Amino acid sequence: MKSLDLLAEARLDPDIKFDHSLPKNAFSESWLQPQSILLTGVTGFVGAHLLVELIQKTKATIYCLVRCDDFAAGTERIKANLEHYLLWQEAFTTRIITIKGDLAKPHFDLSREQFEELSDRIDVIYHNGAWVNSFYPYATLKAANVLATQEILRLASYPKVKPIHFISTIGVFFSPYYFTDNLIDRAIKETDLPTSETLKGGYKQSKWVAEQLILKAKEKGLPACIYRPGRIMGHSKTGIAGNLKDILYLAIKACIAMGKFPDIDTTLNIVPIDYVSQAIVYLSQQKASLAQQSQEHISFHLLNPQPIPWKKLIQEIQGFGYNLEETHYKTWVEELKKYAKARNDKELYSISRLFFNSQIKLFARKPLFDIERIREGLANTSISCPTIDRKLLSVYLSYWQKIGEIPESDRSPEPRQNFSRTFSSSPDIHTIDIHSEK
Ligand SMILES: NC(=O)c1ccc[n+]([C@@H]2O[C@H](COP(=O)([O-])OP(=O)(O)OC[C@H]3O[C@@H](n4cnc5c(N)ncnc54)[C@H](OP(=O)(O)O)[C@@H]3O)[C@@H](O)[C@H]2O)c1
Structure with missing residues (x-):
């Protein structure tokens, strides 16, 4: 059997270019105040919370790529998922546009015209969708996790360049290479690049290759930021978690x-999901997270400081x-x-x-992981883990x-x-009331 060569897998289609629409180091205000956002993985655990946070912290319309039979069924899936997490508000419907699509297929199974129209409309992309499965091999996960990221990069590349916020995992560092005696106590920095040496497990491998594609695109001029959460558990107010098989x-x-x-x-x-979604959305709205001048690799480790x-x-x-x-x-x-x-x-x-x-x-x-960059990034906010x-x-x-x-x-x-909740009439303000029952 041919052995897996992760470096060779991390090859970005040379047709994907980012140097055509913007002068070098240019910055567009629409990257921080977008009118239209593409979010993937919205029917999942992290995606549901990112969606609500984006609705609350931006004025943008959120385009959600969903596997479904039609628009209505897709919207119903999004709604049911948010209801499960006690996050749904009817007013959200005016801020969400469902796109029927499959990450694992070329152009997400959209027609060429649909793909181009979407590409034209979107200002910023949050690529969070992935096949999260620690049992399947790389080859099985490749389409949903790697080829999908390449399609996201294609979408980000034309007609105008738009930034990508990529949700990765701290697991890209969980290879025996980092568990050796001389490395284990040397805190891994947020500017460090994970090595694929000895990295096992199809899921982690596929996320590593996807990160590499993002980094290659960044070298070609794409504004991009990588977020690496650790083990995400339930919401700190309701406890509702995504994966009870963790x-x-x-x-x-x-x-x-x-x-x-x-x-x-x-x-x-352990990091609660509300911290993860708040931190990602806040950091994604900071110019420093997308600055092209920086030669440094921009990523954040979303881990609990304690x-x-x-x-x-x-x-x-x-x-x-x-x-x-x-x-x-x-x-x-x-x-x-x-x-x-x-x-x-x-x-x-x-x-x-x-x-x-x-x-x-x-x-x-x-x-050990260093979290200095995220600490600095959130220093003047009320967001804390x-x-x-x-x-x-x-x-x-x-x-x-x-x-x-x-x-x-x-x-x-x-x-x-008792998991009851109250919502204000404004879609932008959402509170969850937890009542004590002693
Ligand atoms: N949960 C954690 O502890 C954790 C930790 C670190 C990083 N992350 C990262 O966070 C992201 C979200 O994870 P999660 O825990 O929210 O996973 P999840 O609950 O399994 O959600 C995955 C999402 O991706 C979508 N998706 C998968 N394959 C797709 C395809 N072919 N076409 C369209 N959509 C597809 C799923 O859609 P369907 O509903 O149609 O399946 C779902 O909306 C992932 O990138 C993951 O690597 C998660």
Whole structure:
């Protein structure tokens, strides 16, 4: 079988050019105050929050590329997704235009005329859509994650050049290369370029190649910025999360089910989705994020400045009345298998298999990341990453209890959430009220 050559994969179609419509280092005000924005991945977790943030923080019409049968079905998908996250307001309909399209197909399956018209209208692109799947190989994910990025670059290139804000992942640095003794304690800077050396996993590989395409386009004159979030968890006010199959969430669920936790010394980095979406939209509106003069690679690491040690996380969970006993990791995995088998619990059994294979991913010592640039970028704002503390965990555990993913404990998390919300009449102001029920 031919081995995968990621450097060769990162080849930008030479027909895609960015030097025709703007003098070198020019800057267009429409990049910061766009009338029309293209957003991809709006039916997903991050996309839903980015959409609301863009509606609230810009005056633009947001064009949303959605897989669907027709315009009406696409709009319904967007609405249903926002409703799921308690984000929907009827007034949003005037700000959203649905485009039926598929990222994995040439020109997104639009006709040439439609593609050109879209290209003509858009001022700024937020490319967030991707096939987020850590099991499939690179070849399977290539169309949705790599070729789609090339099509986004094509769209950004003519008739006028428009900036791309690309949502990547901190996972592009999770290769054994960065886990070696001499590198693991050297904080990875936001100006560092990830290497593809030893990078495994189709998803991370596809995001790495997509980043390279963006960087190659940047060298050719495209204004672009890369955002690399870490593990994104639920909204800090409602707890509603996108991926309940995330391995950390599954680990916590398994611990609670068995009443045992593995004795691992590691720290975990969790970023709530509201921080991620607010930070991306704010940073994308700053001239410095797109400045072409800078020879430096522009990216931001969206990580929690205060990761939480695994054992502290467990202590907090214990504080909510879940009795958890410390167990050796290998024993914990074995016991989890037996526990799941005895109850014929297929999900827990598959979790145990996952942990058997994935100890390194979740529980290994991880490289350090510098977040100076994002700290500076958000310094004069009220946007800050919530600390992973009792309050945040209370919101998460309440939500998981409410949807029946974990059992009620002796002591329920406080304050209990009833997930009610109020919206002001203005589409630009959106508040979520959480009421205490002591
Ligand atoms: N969640 C995290 O913890 C995390 C962490 C770091 C980075 N990220 C990045 O954040 C971005 C969004 O992730 P997410 O967690 O929101 O994932 P998600 O919930 O799975 O959403 C993915 C979105 O991409 C769309 N998409 C996938 N393939 C498509 C295609 N062929 N055509 C059109 N749309 C397509 C999906 O549309 P459908 O609804 O039609 O499938 C969905 O709207 C990704 O770029 C990911 O790499 C996420």
